[in-house]
Amino acid sequence: xxxxxxxxxPFADRLKDIEPFRVVEVLTRAKQLEQEGRDxxxxxxxxxxxxxxxxxxxxxxxxxxxxxxxxTQAAGIPAxxxxxxxxYKKDYGLDIGPERIMVTSGASGALLLIAGLLIxxxxxxxxxxxxxxxxxxxxxxxxxRGQLIPVGPEDRYQLTAPVAEDNWxxxxxxxxxxSPANPTGEILSKQELRDLxxxxxxxxxxxxxxxIYHGLTYGDDAPSILEITDQVFVMNSFSKYFGMTGWRLGWxxxxxxxxxxxxxxxxxxxxxxxxxxxxAALAAFEPAARKILDGRRDEFAERRDYLLPELRRxxxxxxxxxxxxxxxxxxxxxxxxxxxRFCMDxxxxxxxxxxxxxxxxxxxxxxxxxFAYTTSMERLKEAVxxxxxVLVN
Amino acid sequence: xxxxxxxxxPFADRLKDIEPFRVVEVLTRAKQLEQEGRDxxxxxxxxxxxxxxxxxxxxxxxxxxxxxxxxTQAAGIPAxxxxxxxxYKKDYGLDIGPERIMVTSGASGALLLIAGLLIxxxxxxxxxxxxxxxxxxxxxxxxxRGQLIPVGPEDRYQLTAPVAEDNWxxxxxxxxxxSPANPTGEILSKQELRDLxxxxxxxxxxxxxxxIYHGLTYGDDAPSILEITDQVFVMNSFSKYFGMTGWRLGWxxxxxxxxxxxxxxxxxxxxxxxxxxxxAALAAFEPAARKILDGRRDEFAERRDYLLPELRRxxxxxxxxxxxxxxxxxxxxxxxxxxxRFCMDxxxxxxxxxxxxxxxxxxxxxxxxxFAYTTSMERLKEAVxxxxxVLVN
Numbered sequence: 057x058x059x060x061x062x063x064x065x066p067f068a069d070r071l072k073d074i075e076p077f078r079v080v081e082v083l084t085r086a087k088q089l090e091q092e093g094r095d096x097x098x099x100x101x102x103x104x105x106x107x108x109x110x111x112x113x114x115x116x117x118x119x120x121x122x123x124x125x126x127x128t129q130a131a132g133i134p135a136x137x138x139x140x141x142x143x144y145k146k147d148y149g150l151d152i153g154p155e156r157i158m159v160t161s162g163a164s165g166a167l168l169l170i171a172g173l174l175i176x177x178x179x180x181x182x183x184x185x186x187x188x189x190x191x192x193x194x195x196x197x198x199x200x201r202g203q204l205i206p207v208g209p210e211d212r213y214q215l216t217a218p219v220a221e222d223n224w225x226x227x228x229x230x231x232x233x234x235s236p237a238n239p240t241g242e243i244l245s246k247q248e249l250r251d252l253x254x255x256x257x258x259x260x261x262x263x264x265x266x267x268i269y270h271g272l273t274y275g276d277d278a279p280s281i282l283e284i285t286d287q288v289f290v291m292n293s294f295s296k297y298f299g300m301t302g303w304r305l306g307w308x309x310x311x312x313x314x315x316x317x318x319x320x321x322x323x324x325x326x327x328x329x330x331x332x333x334x335x336a337a338l339a340a341f342e343p344a345a346r347k348i349l350d351g352r353r354d355e356f357a358e359r360r361d362y363l364l365p366e367l368r369r370x371x372x373x374x375x376x377x378x379x380x381x382x383x384x385x386x387x388x389x390x391x392x393x394x395x396x397r398f399c400m401d402x403x404x405x406x407x408x409x410x411x412x413x414x415x416x417x418x419x420x421x422x423x424x425x426x427f428a429y430t431t432s433m434e435r436l437k438e439a440v441x442x443x444x445x446v447l448v449n
Numbered sequence: 450x451x452x453x454x455x456x457x458x459p460f461a462d463r464l465k466d467i468e469p470f471r472v473v474e475v476l477t478r479a480k481q482l483e484q485e486g487r488d489x490x491x492x493x494x495x496x497x498x499x500x501x502x503x504x505x506x507x508x509x510x511x512x513x514x515x516x517x518x519x520x521t522q523a524a525g526i527p528a529x530x531x532x533x534x535x536x537y538k539k540d541y542g543l544d545i546g547p548e549r550i551m552v553t554s555g556a557s558g559a560l561l562l563i564a565g566l567l568i569x570x571x572x573x574x575x576x577x578x579x580x581x582x583x584x585x586x587x588x589x590x591x592x593x594r595g596q597l598i599p600v601g602p603e604d605r606y607q608l609t610a611p612v613a614e615d616n617w618x619x620x621x622x623x624x625x626x627x628s629p630a631n632p633t634g635e636i637l638s639k640q641e642l643r644d645l646x647x648x649x650x651x652x653x654x655x656x657x658x659x660x661i662y663h664g665l666t667y668g669d670d671a672p673s674i675l676e677i678t679d680q681v682f683v684m685n686s687f688s689k690y691f692g693m694t695g696w697r698l699g700w701x702x703x704x705x706x707x708x709x710x711x712x713x714x715x716x717x718x719x720x721x722x723x724x725x726x727x728x729a730a731l732a733a734f735e736p737a738a739r740k741i742l743d744g745r746r747d748e749f750a751e752r753r754d755y756l757l758p759e760l761r762r763x764x765x766x767x768x769x770x771x772x773x774x775x776x777x778x779x780x781x782x783x784x785x786x787x788x789x790r791f792c793m794d795x796x797x798x799x800x801x802x803x804x805x806x807x808x809x810x811x812x813x814x815x816x817x818x819x820f821a822y823t824t825s826m827e828r829l830k831e832a833v834x835x836x837x838x839v840l841v842n
């Protein structure tokens with residue numbers, strides 16, 4: 057009998073192309089070491105170290121006390137869509153109607169809706185390498201593909217219109233960029249965004265812009281693509297500037313013609329997003345929360361301003377001053393040609409947890425590591441002290 | 450110049466196959482009517498009418514006060530995976546290790562992971578028609594397809610092994626069933642589950658069982674497929690028996706070999722699920738919450754026991770006594786051959802909001818409507834009073 061039973065159908069092919077986060081290995085090992093009594097400086101996580109600001113937490117508690125525990129509309133509660141609309145008016149001077157805004161389960165939820173809407177099997181989107189790795193995996197999930205375009209310090213690690221045009225293939229249906237970017241912290245100028253938009257327009261392609269690190273810039277503000285066009289898909293998040301990672305809340309702005317289709321997808325895939333998170337987020341735009349959040353942004357700026365020159369002094373290669381986000385993407389050529397190994401050594405030998413370049417794409421990924429300044433100034437100084445004693449000696 | 454610009458790439462083909470929820474139209478119109486002063490009896494929503502039980506809410510508030518606002522592990526906090534494992538021991542007498550359990554963003558999140566794991570383009574899964582419509586749309590999202598198999602009262606609206614075998618095609622990679630089912634409330638017996646499992650084993654296919662209405666049965670308990678095999682994918686949810694719809698929390702149980710792959714997918718697609726919802730759910734298994742939840746289950750039983758004979762008396766066709774869930778799937782042949790129209794008339798003329806069969810598939814979908822007994826006994830009686838005056842006169 058046994059040989060008449062066919063083998064179980066294997067798992068889908070896409071699983072072979074979807075990579076795990078290497079940083080999880082770092083995190084897991086870091087926790088192990090801590091349990092053994094080691095002192096670890098955590099610079100691996102792409103998450104603000106601050107707990108969610110108290111006015112936001114209090115709004116959630118009030119919502120819970122009111123019994124706001126039921127499903128909401130798939131596109132989000134009207135009050136939050138309106139609050140986001142007002143945010144665009146107040147912070148950007150832009151008129152973005154609430155009907156173009158959808159509340160999503162983190163920017164991850166927005167990415168899934170965008171991939172589901174735009175990608176037929178075999179379609180591809182251009183994106184910078186290094187970049188946020190999940191972008192290409194969302195496309196792969198729906199049988200599309202990320203075209204990873206190598207970028208370097210000469211373009212501030214951003215995908216520019218001329219490079220995108222050179223790489224446009226018959227399968228290309230658009231461009232996906234992030235500003236500020238993960239892992240590099242670099243932003244796209246208004247002119248660069250405009251050029252990308254015009255390229256997409258000429259090619260009949262779609263432009264998707266990840267603006268989840270907006271608000272976390274430490275010099276010039278990052279311009280929004282929405283200043284240039286309404287024919288664009290924008291992802292945003294309450295996780296980074298707004299400090300609401302564990303709440304899983306984000307939003308997207310879409311061209312008006314796309315919203316009904318995306319709402320249909322959202323009904324089916326998500327039903328709705330967390331009700332208490334949505335009510336909490338209403339408080340995130342109020343002055344009491346903004347004051348706290350702006351103070352935290354200033355703290356991130358101080359950390360960047362401390363860490364950047366110190367890493368350079370230690371021999372890390374960081375040619376530009378990254379404009380924002382929470383990261384320094386640092387060349388390690390002087391020390392190693394194996395970023396995974398370098399990160400594990402830093403952790404095992406010196407108790408410093410950082411993320412290998414491998415997590416962010418394929419281009420020169422062994423030559424870089426990412427430092428997240430998501431720990432206190434004091435701990436950053438401790439990390440620098442430790443590196444001082446091993447790297448330059 | 451304008452004629453040199455190609456038209457924008459159209460949206461993906463899958464959008465044509467993904468249908469909106471018709472019930473949303475009912476809901477929207479119902480709210481409109483209420484704003485105009487009409488009194489509407491709500492029997493359309495697949496959501497318990499009770500607010501989340503206070504011990505669960507209090508656990509969330511405590512977590513928030515502690516600052517539990519950060520990302521968690523993609524598969525869920527260990528404490529919750531362990532609590533779910535204990536739940537299987539206590540309520541089912543089963544040993545399901547926490548390493549086989551993943552916490553997800555509602556059962557919706559579990560469905561997406563399962564579809565992503567099992568479906569290559571062109572693959573199909575067998576499922577009952579009528580059934581939960583999103584199942585087939587999740588498959589379509591990743592370029593698979595639901596094979597909707599007509600089922601009727603003779604099989605208690607469930608897909609049985611002989612029927613599944615007759616419909617097995619070269620593209621079929623498995624079977625997806627729900628017990629208790631939406632919209633019919635019917636359960637699969639242990640023997641029926643065993644037969645489905647053996648069919649899948651013989652065919653090398655995968656078995657996926659939706660158990661989200663477990664705990665909401667009003668006679669015999671619904672058996673779990675996990676009593677029969679560990680080579681199965683089970684979806685469950687905190688939304689229904691546990692009454693946590695707006696929190697967006699569920700779980701899945703998978704074969705051990707599948708968990709690492711699904712965790713990789715979850716890292717990329719979700720990062721993690723709501724932290725406060727996970728901490729809240731810990732309280733859902735404790736005696737204080739269970740006592741409240743069991744009391745609510747008894748209330749649902751009373752409502753079913755009232756509504757079923759009344760609907761039959763009014764002329765609706767409900768041949769079997771549905772064992773669980775929150776629904777009565779009722780034939781309307783005596784009144785209409787257009788379920789959408791029938792529902793709209795019931796709403797407009799009599800202020801009764803119910804869901805058309807159209808929402809649950811294609812098979813005889815114009816001959817049925819779904820009554821959800823998710824409103825108080827008093828309101829159910831009001832609905833019956835109104836129907837009495839129009840349907841049998």
